[in-house]
Amino acid sequence: MAKKVQIELGEAELEVMRALWDHGPQTVRDVMHRLHERGRTVAYTTVLTFLTRLEQKGVVASDKRDQAYVYKSKISRQSVTMSRIKALVDQLYDGAAAPMLAQLIENERFTPDEISHLRKLIDHLDTGAESGVDARKNAAKNAPKNSN
Amino acid sequence: MAKKVQIELGEAELEVMRALWDHGPQTVRDVMHRLHERGRTVAYTTVLTFLTRLEQKGVVASDKRDQAYVYKSKISRQSVTMSRIKALVDQLYDGAAAPMLAQLIENERFTPDEISHLRKLIDHLDTGAESGVDARKNAAKNAPKNSN
DNA sequence: TCTTACCTACGACAGCGGTAGTAGAACGCT
DNA sequence: AGCGTTCTACTACCGCTGTCGTAGGTAAGA
Incomplete structure (x- = not known):
C-alpha cells in the first residue's frame, strides 16, 4: 500500500491542481484561464512550468491530444x-x-x-469505528464536485 | 488591532516556535538542545539564524540576559x-x-x-455559540482576510 | 596577560517555488 | 512558399528557507 512519502505542493501548484479537480482534464491554456478567473494572472509559460513540474512530481499525467497535451490529476x-x-x-x-x-x-x-x-x-x-475491521467505506456524501 | 497579514513560517522555524511554546523563553543554545532532542541536529549558528529571522518577522522577541539573549514567542x-x-x-x-x-x-x-x-x-x-451572522459561504478568496 | 569557551553579526550557498522569456517545431491560411 | 499562431522545451532569475562557516566580541580561568 506504499503511500506517497509526502506530496509537497506550493500554493500556485495547488491552484493548478484545483483547476484540474474542479474542471477535469485540461490543456495548459485551459488551466491558465482557470487561474486567471481565480485572480492569478500568470503567463502561459508559467502554467506550463507548473504542469511540467507537477508531472515530474508524479501528481499529474499528460496525454497528447490534437495539438496540445491534456493534463489530468493523478491524486485526489x-x-x-x-x-x-x-x-x-x-x-x-x-x-x-x-x-x-x-x-x-x-x-x-x-x-x-x-x-x-x-x-x-x-x-x-x-x-x-470500534468494530475492529474499519467499516468506513461510506463516501462523503457532500463531497465537492468530482475529485480526481 | 491590526493583525499580521499572514504568519509565514517554514518547517524548521515552526519547530523553533514549538520549543519556545513548550519550554518557555530560552537562549539559542537551549533551543538548539530542544531541536536536537526532537531529532533535528542543526548547528548552533543555524538556530541563531532561525531565531534572528523569526525576530525580524516579529513573532519572537529577544531580551539580553547575562551573556546571552533569551528569546520568547510573541504569538500563540x-x-x-x-x-x-x-x-x-x-x-x-x-x-x-x-x-x-x-x-x-x-x-x-x-x-x-x-x-x-x-x-x-x-x-x-x-x-x-454566537448566533451566526456568518457570511462565509463561498469566501472571496482574494479579499485580505485577517485571521485570529 | 594569554587562552579558552561562548556569544552574536554577517555572509554564503543550495534547493525549491513562482514567474517569465526565447527558441524552435507544427499547423493552418493566403 | 511564406506568414502568423500556438505549443513545448529550455533557461533564467529572484526570494525564501534550511544550513553553516568565519570573524570578532567578552567573560572566566590558568
Whole structure:
C-alpha cells in the first residue's frame, strides 16, 4: 500500500491542481484561464512550468491530444487535504489530531446545517469505528464536485 | 488591532516556535538542545539564524540576559494553528471549513474519550455559540482576510 | 596577560517555488 | 512558399528557507 512519502505542493501548484479537480482534464491554456478567473494572472509559460513540474512530481499525467497535451490529476483532493492536515497536526501537536480538531471546532463558525451534519459524523464514529475491521467505506456524501 | 497579514513560517522555524511554546523563553543554545532532542541536529549558528529571522518577522522577541539573549514567542500556538488551517481551507475548499472538518472526522481515528469530547464541543456550538451572522459561504478568496 | 569557551553579526550557498522569456517545431491560411 | 499562431522545451532569475562557516566580541580561568 506504499503511500506517497509526502506530496509537497506550493500554493500556485495547488491552484493548478484545483483547476484540474474542479474542471477535469485540461490543456495548459485551459488551466491558465482557470487561474486567471481565480485572480492569478500568470503567463502561459508559467502554467506550463507548473504542469511540467507537477508531472515530474508524479501528481499529474499528460496525454497528447490534437495539438496540445491534456493534463489530468493523478491524486485526489482528499489525499492532499489529509496529507496537509497530517503534516500540520504532526508539526504542531505531535500527531494528536483531537486537540487540533477541538480547537478548530471552537474557533470556526458553522451554520446549523453544518453543525447537525458534523454531529451526525461524530455519532457515526463510535458505532462504526470500534468494530475492529474499519467499516468506513461510506463516501462523503457532500463531497465537492468530482475529485480526481 | 491590526493583525499580521499572514504568519509565514517554514518547517524548521515552526519547530523553533514549538520549543519556545513548550519550554518557555530560552537562549539559542537551549533551543538548539530542544531541536536536537526532537531529532533535528542543526548547528548552533543555524538556530541563531532561525531565531534572528523569526525576530525580524516579529513573532519572537529577544531580551539580553547575562551573556546571552533569551528569546520568547510573541504569538500563540493557537493563532498559528488557525492561520494554517485557514490557509488550507481557503486553498482547498474556498474557505468552507465544514467539508474539510467532515473529511477530517471521517479519516482520523479517535478514542471514545476524544469522541465524547468532540461531541460535547459540537453540542456546545448551537447553544452557547454566537448566533451566526456568518457570511462565509463561498469566501472571496482574494479579499485580505485577517485571521485570529 | 594569554587562552579558552561562548556569544552574536554577517555572509554564503543550495534547493525549491513562482514567474517569465526565447527558441524552435507544427499547423493552418493566403 | 511564406506568414502568423500556438505549443513545448529550455533557461533564467529572484526570494525564501534550511544550513553553516568565519570573524570578532567578552567573560572566566590558568
